[in-house]
Amino acid sequence: MTVEAKICGLSTPETVEAAVRFGARWVGFVTYPPSPRHISTETMRVLGAGVPAGVGRVGLFVDPDDALLDEKLATGVLDLLQLHGAETPQRVAAIKQRTGKPVMKVIKVAVPRDVERGVADYAAVADRLMFDAAEGTLPGGNAKVFDWTILSGHRVPVPWFLAGGLTPDNVAEAVRVTAAGAVDVSSGVESGRGVKSVELIRAFLARTASL
Template identity: 85%
Template sequence: MAVEAKICGLSTPEAVDAAVRFGARWVGFVTYPPSPRHVSTETMRALGERVPKKVGRVGLFVDPDDALLDEKLATGALDLLQLHGAETPERIAAIRRRTGRPVMKVIKVATPEDLERGIAAYGSVADRLMFDAAEGTLPGGNARTFDWAILSGRSVPLPWFLAGGLTPDNVTDAVRMTAARAVDVSSGVESGRGVKSIELIRAFLARTASL
């Protein structure tokens, strides 16, 4: 069974089309203005319309208020909400109830204790988890890995994604070490900060399809 791959931080029709064409299971749109991958509401709407139903569309949010969630969800372009900030378990539960959308909470990992705390806090309120590197100036897309051995042999009660510094060159080792069945990439398929490479998207998805 191939590892599911999410290509995050997509901002152009060409990149979205490449992710779909080469086999991404998920595509991600960033709604965080400080990020070079941020897209406007109208761009998100247009990009989301290009995605076939077999591919899930994910919105990346950082501590969003209800008004922002309502604005982005009104585009009809989001199937899953990825929360990358300091959202509490109570806020996660409230967003799920209010929006009716499944929620993925990102856990920043630097130590085994980070992993355990994150699972304990969010394992009963989120629909999915994502484990990402704790270091970096942005909430995600910092091209930083963490010690994958922290996840080796660890049972997680929810479906989960591995993220943080993945590339076509290291994703095979990352999956073998962690047994991840879903991976997320953004900076690792870019030719420049925020600029997606069609060739790197193709290479990354070819690697995950073979795992």
């Protein structure tokens, strides 16, 4: 089983280069000012332009309006839009239609019903789903793990990512329990809040490559 890995919240050339060099399939850029991982449009343009073909570039948005989407998409460096707010299925469909980009909707998970409702509401309108911990002060990147057994045995009809408190130490167990085909990490490869570590990125990607 090949597990794809996404390193989210990248903000420097060195950490983007590390993610690419050590085998990330996806790199993520945050467009949410309250987050310590937020970067400017120009920084996103520069970082994204240096990512080689074959590595997907993801923009993380939280309830974006059309103007923000237009501004970030004008950089030409986003391949996938990650919606991490309270976007309705109708809004997800509208964003996909308006931008022409594939869309991933994040589902916040605390109890089994969250997964069932998320799949029922969004699988028909999103290209991908991501299951993340509901707990935390930010929409994501809170270093919080949810009960992975909630996902065990679930059939999800679109490709999906597992997120929420993943680290080099627990990602193998997380994949074993959930059978996730893709994983997303942000805080789990940081030396400080919002500060990515090249060594932790290397360790995380080495672990996922062995799964």
